[in-house]
Amino acid sequence: MIIDTHLHILDLDTLKYPWLADVAPLNHNHLYADYASQADAAGITATLHMEADVAPDLIDAEIRNVEAVARGANGRLTGMIAACRPEDDRFAAWLENIGENSMIHGLRRPLHVVPDAVSQDAKFRANLALLGKAGLSFDLCVLARQLPLAIALVDALPDVTFVLDHCGVPDIAGNDFTPWAAHISDLAKRANVVVKISGIQAYAGVTGPDAEILRPWFEHSIAAFGWDRAIWGSDWPVCNLGGDLAGWVAKTRTLLAGCSDDERNALLWKNAVRLWNLPVLE
Template sequence: MIIDTHLHLVYRDRLTYPWLADVPPLNADFTHDLYAREARRLGIAASLHMEVDVAETDIARETEVIEALATAADSLLVGAIASCRPELPDFPAYLERVRANPFVRGFRRVLHVVPDDVSEGALFRENIARLSGSGLTFDLCVKPHQIERAIALVDLAPDVSFVLDHCGVPDIAGGGYDLWKGPLSEIARRPNVTVKLSGIPAYGAENWTLEDLKPYFAHVVRCFGFDRMVWGSDWPVCTLGGGLSTWIGATHALLSGVSLPEKAGVLSDNARRLWKISPRA
């Protein structure tokens, strides 16, 4: 069984996605039904929806749309990581509203699409610290040169669980191993950071192979081990690197030779623990 901790759903008739116009292959509807048809065949039993950087005015609406989809009897959705704007003064009120909704398991603010100094603002950092005691996680979506800034956020709130998306976004196609490995090692020294095995096929060359991914995966394992690793599809972005079935196949190949408890940890058990997902999933 697999718990997908990084699913994006796109419903353009209900929400606005300003960035999609710049990525034509993704500028389409990617629905739960379309995803679930393939996901169930691959052993995915439950999914956490990851915010899709909707228009700021649609942030609360996105959670409502996804929560409504989760009420269907055959839905794979068990929770959501909601979008947020910690740089804004209304974040504390937003946090209190979200805390009252058990469907929301955490937050994400994509940082590699904004100026680097956004996360360095006093208000941003103050608001991240407000997550202490909330039980909500915070996903860090940064490029290698920004990991140092992510570390500063992690150190501000040592009792908050942070999740490093997409293995720290290494530039696999461009041979960016050396620029990525040091920052990844450094953030892994923080015990409140979990790494997400997700996204990396989209960072490989068009004709990437398993051998291209292996050195990056090996370094992630050296840094985080298997107890601080969760799995995510990054669907539909993964379609840019071969698709969901290809990524599942590559994941199983990367985990070949790993003990069954460690493999179960990466694919489901660690996610259950981190986000308190029901054993029924």
């Protein structure tokens, strides 16, 4: 069983994604139906939608769109990580308004597309602190060079649960392992952080990278955080920049060969169920 904690629906007929203008291979619709057929074939049991960095004025529209898709997904789309803007003066009121939405399990504000100072701002941190009381996690989407900033943010907010997306976006193509590995080990010392094993096949600089290219980055992430603080995600359709969904699932299974059933199940679904109190679909 696999729970995919990182699906992006790109619905260009309904929403706007400014960043897609610079990523031509992804600049078209990637709808849930397209994903679902591939996910079923790959053995993915359930999924969470990850916000797709829509235009800021369409954040609430994206939430409504995902809710509508979920109603027709036979229980397989079990929730979402919604977009947010903690740097906004209206954040606290907005958070209160979404507080009763049982579909929302966490929030994300991509930090690799804004100035580094954003995550260090006092207002940003004060607003993020509200997530602890709200019972919502916060996904950290940062570049490898920004990991020290992520550590500083986590240290400032010990009552918030953080999920590090994409193993901290390592430069696999450039084989820039040592500084990334040191920062990952440092971040993993913070008990309120979970690592998401996702997206890394797109960082190898080649299409369909061999699993052995990804192994050092995968194994260090697991060794640093432990099997009980790691979850799995596809990053579909962004993962297609380095292959496809079936290829990423196959590589994951190769990387897990030799692991115990408990370790494999912890990564692929049990930790996500525990983290977000998700339903278990057989």
